[in-house]
Amino acid sequence: MSDFHELIQFIRSEVNRDLKRFPLPESPAYLYNPIRYTFRGSGKRFRPILVHLSGRAFHVDPDSLMKISLATELLHNFTLVHDDIMDHDDLRHGQKAVHKKWDESTAILTGDGLFAIAQILLNNLPERSNNICRFFNEATLEVCEGQALDKEFENDITISVEQYLSMIEKKTGALLGACAALPAILIGRDKDTIDALDQFGRNLGKGFQIHDDLLEIYGDADTMGKSLGSDIYAGKQTLMVIMARENDSRELSEMLNEVNNYSLEVMQNYFTKSGIEKDTKKMARGFFDIARSYLEKIEKIDRSELINFIELVEKRKN
Template sequence: MSTPEQWLQALQTDIDQNAYGAYPAELYEPIRYIMSLSGKRLRPLMTLMAASLYTDDWSKALKPAQAVEVFHNFTLMHDDIMDCAPLRRGKPTVHARWNTNTAILSGDVMLIKAYDLLLTVDSNRLRSILVRFNQTATEVCEGQQLDMNFETRWDVSEEEYLNMIRLKTSVLLGFALELGGMVGGADEDATRLLFEAGVSMGIGFQLKDDLLDVYGDPAKFGKQVGGDIMANKKTFLLIEALERARGKARADLDYWLAADTFDKEEKVQAVTAIYDALGIRTLTEQKIDEYFSRGFDCLGRVAADPTRKAPLLGFVRQLVEREQ
C-alpha cells in the first residue's frame, strides 16, 4: 500500500517531466512557471488516492490526476487576471511577470493540455470522464461569474453563497475523487459517492478558510488575518452578520463597510467584535462540521476495502484539522 508521500512524489515527478510544449517559448514558459509554484496538490492527490481504492496500478491515474491540476492552475491564471492580483503563492502572477495577453493565451493552452492528459485513460471510460469533466469545468466558470456578480450586491443569501462556492471550488474537488474512482474501475454508485464526498468537503474547506481569515493564528495561517474584513469580501461570516445584525450592531457594521479610509487594525477588531457579539464564529463552525460530516458519511458508504480507504480518510482528516 502506497502512502500520500509516495503519491505526491510520483505526481510531482510526472508534473516536472511535462514540458507542455517548446515553441514559441513565450507561450509555454508561463505554464511551466505556474505549475512550478507548488501548491498543496490536493486535488490530484485525491485522484490518486481514489484510484488506489480499486487498483494496485494507481500509476495509470497519474496523467488524469495531472489534468485536474493543470485545469485548476489554468483557472488560477485567469482568476488572477480578473482580480488584478500581483502575487500567487508569494510569487509574481503570470500576467504580472509577463503580460495579460500572454497569461490569457497560455491559460487557453493549459485547458487544451488538460484534455490531452485526460485522453490517456482507457477508451471504455473516456467518454464518461470527458462528459463529467466538461460539466465540472462549466460549473467552475459559473461559480466564478456568480462570485463576480456578488461583488456589487449586498443582499447575497446564505443559500446563494453556498451554491457559489460549491460551483467555484467544490465541484472540482468532487470531480478529482470521482475521476480517480472511474480510472480505478469503481462502479457508478461509488463514483457518485466519491463526488458527493468531495463536494461536501470542498464547501467545508472554503468555509474554514473564511473562518481562519478572521480567527486564525497569523503564525499558522500563512497570510494576514483579517484580509477579508479589510476588503469587505462577502464571506459566509459577513453574509450571516448582515442577516442577523440589528440596531447598533447593524449601524456599526454598515459604518465599517462604507468607510473609504480607515485604520486596518481598528476595522478588523471592530468587525470581529460584531461577529463575536452575534455568535458568528459558532455558527460558522457548526456549518463547517455539517459539511465535513456529510463528506465523511459519503466516504464511509463508498464500497471499497477498508484498508485501502485508510490513507484517504487519514489524509482528509488532516486537512479538516488544519489551521492554515
C-alpha cells in the same frame, strides 16, 4: 496519522516531480515559459492528492491515476491564472501571478494552453477516457459557473447564505467531486458509487471553503502568508459577513465602519461575541460530516485514507 502524513508528502513530491519534468516544447516561449512557471508555484496539490487517495481506495493502477491527477492540477491552475486576472490578484502560490510577471494577454493564453494540455492528458488514458472526460468537462463548466456567480455577487449585499453555498459548491466543490469520482469512473464502478464519491468531494469542498473563510479571520498570519482580515476589509463577502448581515445588518455596518482603521482584533471580537464564529465552525463541521457519511455509503472501498484526508483538510492551519 504519521504514516498518512508521509504518504501525503510522498504523493505531493511525486506530483511536483512530474510537473517539473512535464514534457513541453521550448517554443513558442510566449506560451510554454509561463506554463512551466505555473508548474513551479508552491500549490498544496490537494486536488491531485485527492485523486491518488481516491484511486488507492479502489486499488487503481497508479500510472493512470497520475495522468488524471495532473489533469486536475492543470485544470485548477488554468482557472487560477484566469481568475487572478479577473480578481486583480497579484500573488499566487508564493510568486507573482502570470498577468503580473508577464501581462494579461500572456496570462489568458497560458490558461488556455493549460486547459488544452489537461484535456490531452485525459484523452491519452488507455480506457474509459470518454466517461472520464465527460465528467471532468461538466465539472469544469460548473467551475466557470461558480466564478460567474462570484463575479455576479460582487457588491451585491442581498446574497443569502444559500446562494453563497451554491456558489462555492460550483467554484470549489465540483472539481473536488470530480477528483474523488474519476478513479472509480476509470475502473467502471457503478453509478451509486460514483455519485457518492462526487458528493463526498463536493461536501469536502464546501467545508474546505468555509474553513478558508474562518482562517481569514482566526488563522495564523505567519503560516497563512497574508494579512488576516484583508478580504473582509476589502469588502469581500465571505460566509461570515453574509451570516452577520442576515443576523443583524445594522450591527455589521457598525463593525465595518469601526474597522475603517483596519483592526483584526475588532473583527475577531465581533464574530466571536455575535456567535458567528461558532455558527460558521458548526457549518464547516456539518459539511465535513456529510462528506464522511457519503464515504460510509460506498461498498467495497478501502476508505481509511479518504477519512484521514477529511481530517487533514478540517484541521489545516493554512
